[in-house]
Amino acid sequence: MLLALLLSLTCVAVLRPQSADLPSGPLQAKMKTACLECHDSGIIVQQRLGKAAWTKEVDKMIKWGAVVDPGDRDAFIEYLSENFPADKEPDVAPRTARAKKK
Amino acid sequence: MISRREFVLGASAAIGVVGAVRPLLSWGADEPAIPGKHGMIVRSLRFLDLEMPVEYGNSLITPVEHFFVRNHMHEPSTVDPGEWRLSIGGEVEKPLTLTLAELTKMEQHTVIDTLECAGNGRAFAVPHVPGVQWEKGAVGTARFSGPRLRDVLERAEVTPTGKHVMFRGLDAVPGKVPAFIRSIPIEKATDGDTLVALHMNGAVLSKHHGFPARALVPGWIGAASCKWLTEIEALDKEFDGNFMSPGYRMPNQPVKPGEAVKVEETHPATALNVKSLIARPGDGASVKSRTVHVQGVAWAGEADIAKVEVSTDSGATWQPAQLGKEQSHYAWRLWSYSWNAPKPGTYTIVSRATDTQGRMQPDSVQWNPSGYLINVVDRVQIHVQA
Numbered sequence: 001m002l003l004a005l006l007l008s009l010t011c012v013a014v015l016r017p018q019s020a021d022l023p024s025g026p027l028q029a030k031m032k033t034a035c036l037e038c039h040d041s042g043i044i045v046q047q048r049l050g051k052a053a054w055t056k057e058v059d060k061m062i063k064w065g066a067v068v069d070p071g072d073r074d075a076f077i078e079y080l081s082e083n084f085p086a087d088k089e090p091d092v093a094p095r096t097a098r099a100k101k102k
Numbered sequence: 103m104i105s106r107r108e109f110v111l112g113a114s115a116a117i118g119v120v121g122a123v124r125p126l127l128s129w130g131a132d133e134p135a136i137p138g139k140h141g142m143i144v145r146s147l148r149f150l151d152l153e154m155p156v157e158y159g160n161s162l163i164t165p166v167e168h169f170f171v172r173n174h175m176h177e178p179s180t181v182d183p184g185e186w187r188l189s190i191g192g193e194v195e196k197p198l199t200l201t202l203a204e205l206t207k208m209e210q211h212t213v214i215d216t217l218e219c220a221g222n223g224r225a226f227a228v229p230h231v232p233g234v235q236w237e238k239g240a241v242g243t244a245r246f247s248g249p250r251l252r253d254v255l256e257r258a259e260v261t262p263t264g265k266h267v268m269f270r271g272l273d274a275v276p277g278k279v280p281a282f283i284r285s286i287p288i289e290k291a292t293d294g295d296t297l298v299a300l301h302m303n304g305a306v307l308s309k310h311h312g313f314p315a316r317a318l319v320p321g322w323i324g325a326a327s328c329k330w331l332t333e334i335e336a337l338d339k340e341f342d343g344n345f346m347s348p349g350y351r352m353p354n355q356p357v358k359p360g361e362a363v364k365v366e367e368t369h370p371a372t373a374l375n376v377k378s379l380i381a382r383p384g385d386g387a388s389v390k391s392r393t394v395h396v397q398g399v400a401w402a403g404e405a406d407i408a409k410v411e412v413s414t415d416s417g418a419t420w421q422p423a424q425l426g427k428e429q430s431h432y433a434w435r436l437w438s439y440s441w442n443a444p445k446p447g448t449y450t451i452v453s454r455a456t457d458t459q460g461r462m463q464p465d466s467v468q469w470n471p472s473g474y475l476i477n478v479v480d481r482v483q484i485h486v487q488a
Contacts, residue, residue: 042144053232064277094144096141097134097154
């Protein structure tokens with residue numbers, strides 16, 4: 001019973017598997033609200049793009065429903081361009097857990 | 103209408119609960135647990151995008167647990183097979199709706215198909231292009247079975263105006279994201295090998311692979327094979343939607359890296375390119391013996407593999423690899439090559455496939471703005487110790 005309760009509480013506490021967090025900074029909270037509503041951070045942190053390409057991506061996501069205050073659009077683009085530029089070394093992807101050996 | 107948040111929670115719960123209990127089971131702290139998907143490279147957890155590590159490219163049939171997953175949207179949270187229906191309409195004489203039981207009773211056809219995401223290899227595009235940064239393993243081969251799409255369409259009696267066939271899945275679309283709907287030409291839909299697949303490797307389709315039914319368009323990019331299929335519509339023209347245009351299109355002419363391409367100068371990506379993959383040894387491997395056994399797979403979409411060559415000197419000279427005996431149209435071919443390194447040192451091993459249409463893998467990335475159908479020769483660097 002106690003174990004069942006512990007399991008259920010743990011499930012509630014960490015419902016989502018975690019991807020790499022977005023870099024800290026004044027935009028982090030707004031980025032999480034606008035972007036991670038629909039997808040996780042992993043798809044963001046693996047991109048390596050120049051400012052023009054990030055601009056296209058941000059505008060596409062706004063068109064597709066990301067809630068971004070118009071006054072934050074440019075700051076979003078700056079944040080992404082600075083943290084995930086074209087010349088940054090590639091992201092290292094995690095692996096899913098392997099099957100337990102029987 | 104379900105809100106974005108409900109979709110997110112539903113989809114997350116499906117993969118998250120096991121992840122949540124993981125620490126209690128003492129699994130690796132950084133390894134998310136996805137039931138039925140073991141040791142896969144995580145490109146995205148939500149939406150789920152999982153890549154096969156190349157070492158699993160060592161068998162004709164890829165086990166489902168190692169088969170890549172490409173989702174554009176959230177997976178449907180639940181599908182009741184008793185309630186599920188497949189509707190067929192559009193340019194047809196007799197619109198109809200089929201149950202899963204009715205599809206199961208139709209003549210079943212089996213196709214062994216190498217499915218590859220159009221974006222497999224996108225990570226190697228320079229300059230980088232946006233999208234899932236697949237490296238080499240958004241590809242796998244499985245045995246799919248189900249009724250022929252041709253037989254399903256015959257029941258609905260497609261009219262002469264039906265020139266394309268559209269697939270709609272049950273993907274849960276967040277926000278204002280366009281639904282993942284694509285179409286294929288009627289000729290491909292009725293070629294006898296395109297399926298409404300119900301089984302994969304002898305088992306009912308798993309949720310990640312489209313339960314209870316998916317389109318299976320053999321030899322073509324994975325995006326053609328719509329998962330969680332619920333609607334088929336015959337159209338008088340190609341479907342007009344984001345995932346047909348501007349999505350999934352190739353430039354009509356080769357372009358310079360970084361060059362913009364007008365959509366009018368593109369065409370839909372369809373059949374896969376000729377391509378090979380070195381499964382072993384792995385890139386960066388340190389090999390104890392001078393006798394090195396190189397093995398991998400090669401595929402060519404709607405064509406067959408004619409030969410695979412291996413170079414152990416960075417592509418200066420080439421030797422033929424031995425092709426595996428198992429052959430199936432649309433399926434990759436195993437190959438192997440045993441090589442005696444002349445002395446200890448670091449070597450770059452390269453594989454290059456040629457198909458029955460005369461196509462050969464290029465020695466450099468053929469860049470395009472979305473990083474589609476990249477089929478550069480495969481390379482691994484190894485160190486021979488003794």
